[in-house]
Amino acid sequence: MGSHRRPKPPSRARIATLGMAAGAVSLLPTQSQAAPKPTIDEVRKEVERLYEEAEAPTEEYNAIREKQKKLQREADSAQDRLARKQQEINELRDAIGPLAAAQYRSGGVDPSVQLFLSGDPDDYLDQAEMLDRTSSRQAEALRAMQAKQRELTQERRAAQKRLQVLEETRTKAAQTKNEVQDKLAKARKLLNSLTAAQRARMEAAQEREDTAAGVSDSPATYNGPASGRAKAALDFAYAQLGKPYEWGATGPNSYDCSGLTGASWRAAGVSLPRTVKQQYDAGRKVAKSDLQPGDIIYWYNDNQHNGMYVGNGKAIHAPRTGKNIEIVPLDSMPFFAASRP
Known part of the structure; x- marks a missing residue:
C-alpha cells in the first residue's frame, strides 16, 4: 500500500505472452476432449459393466413389483370388506327405522295417561308388552349397528394405511426402474457412439469369445x-x-x-x-x-x-x-x- 503509482500498462510482448498462455490454458480441455476415443474393447467392457450393474436393481425392482401386487390385492379386498360392512350398517339402519317409529307412536304418551285413555286395560297391557319388546329389539339393533360402525372405522384406517404403503411401494418401483433404465441408456449411448463397422467388429469379437468359451x-x-x-x-x-x-x-x-x-x-x-x-x-x-x-x-x-x-x-x-x-x-x-x- 506504500506506493500510489499506477501500475505500468503491460507491454506488447507481455500481452502476447499472456495471450499465448491463455491460449495454452484454453487448449487444455480441448486437448483432453480430443483424447483418443475409447477402443472397441474398452467400450465393450464398459457396456458389460453397465449391464451387470443394472442386474441388481432389476432384481430389486422385481421384488418391489411382487410386493406391490400383494398390496394391491390386499387393498382391493379391504375395499370389498368396507363395501360389505357399509351395506350391513345400511340394512341395520333400515331395520331400526320402523322400530323407532313404533316406539315414537306408542311411547310418546305417559303410560298412566295411556291407561286412562285406553278403553280396554287388557289392550293397553298388550300394547305395553309389545312396546317393551320393541325397545329391547331396537336397543339390540342399535348396539349391533354401533359395533359395525366401529369395525368400519377401523377397517377404513387399515385400508388407508395399506393404500399409503402401496403408494410408497409404487414410488420406490419407479425410482428403481429409472435407475435400471439410466444404466441401460448409458450403455446404449456408448454403443451408438460406435460406427456400424466398429459395432460389427465388436460383435464378431464377442462371438469368437463365446465360441471359444463354449457359449451357444x-x-x-x-x-x-x-x-x-x-x-x-x-x-x-x-x-x-x-x-x-x-x-x-x-x-x-x-x-x-x-x-x-x-x-x-x-x-x-x-x-x-x-x-x-x-x-x-x-x-x-x-x-x-x-x-x-x-x-x-x-x-x-x-x-x-x-x-x-x-x-x-x-x-x-x-x-x-x-x-x-x-x-x-x-x-x-x-x-x-x-x-x-
Whole structure:
C-alpha cells in the first residue's frame, strides 16, 4: 500500500505472452476432449459393466413389483370388506327405522295417561308388552349397528394405511426402474457412439469369445439324463434359447434371469417365487459336487444372477440386456451356490 503509482500498462510482448498462455490454458480441455476415443474393447467392457450393474436393481425392482401386487390385492379386498360392512350398517339402519317409529307412536304418551285413555286395560297391557319388546329389539339393533360402525372405522384406517404403503411401494418401483433404465441408456449411448463397422467388429469379437468359451444360443433340444419335473423344466428352458433378455420380463417372448428359471419350473408344475433372492431362500441347497440337471445355479451372490444346470458342466441362463438366452460353461461366472426346487 506504500506506493500510489499506477501500475505500468503491460507491454506488447507481455500481452502476447499472456495471450499465448491463455491460449495454452484454453487448449487444455480441448486437448483432453480430443483424447483418443475409447477402443472397441474398452467400450465393450464398459457396456458389460453397465449391464451387470443394472442386474441388481432389476432384481430389486422385481421384488418391489411382487410386493406391490400383494398390496394391491390386499387393498382391493379391504375395499370389498368396507363395501360389505357399509351395506350391513345400511340394512341395520333400515331395520331400526320402523322400530323407532313404533316406539315414537306408542311411547310418546305417559303410560298412566295411556291407561286412562285406553278403553280396554287388557289392550293397553298388550300394547305395553309389545312396546317393551320393541325397545329391547331396537336397543339390540342399535348396539349391533354401533359395533359395525366401529369395525368400519377401523377397517377404513387399515385400508388407508395399506393404500399409503402401496403408494410408497409404487414410488420406490419407479425410482428403481429409472435407475435400471439410466444404466441401460448409458450403455446404449456408448454403443451408438460406435460406427456400424466398429459395432460389427465388436460383435464378431464377442462371438469368437463365446465360441471359444463354449457359449451357444442356437435353438436346441434337451437330451440329457434328467427325468420327471427337472426334464420338463429343461425342455421348456431349451425352447427359449435365442430369445432376448429383457429386464423385468417373465416371458413368453423375453425373460430376465429369474424370469426364465421361474417360467421353466412353472412349466413343470412347480411354483417358484419371482426374484433370484427369493428363489435362493426357497430352494433346498445342494453342493456343487451333487449338481443334477434342472438345479438352479446362483452366480456372484445370492441375489444377483441365476440360471439352470443342464449337465456336463454347463448351464442355461438369460444373461443380460443385449444378449439372448444361452448355454454357458458353469464356471464362466463365479459360482456361488445351487438349489433344487
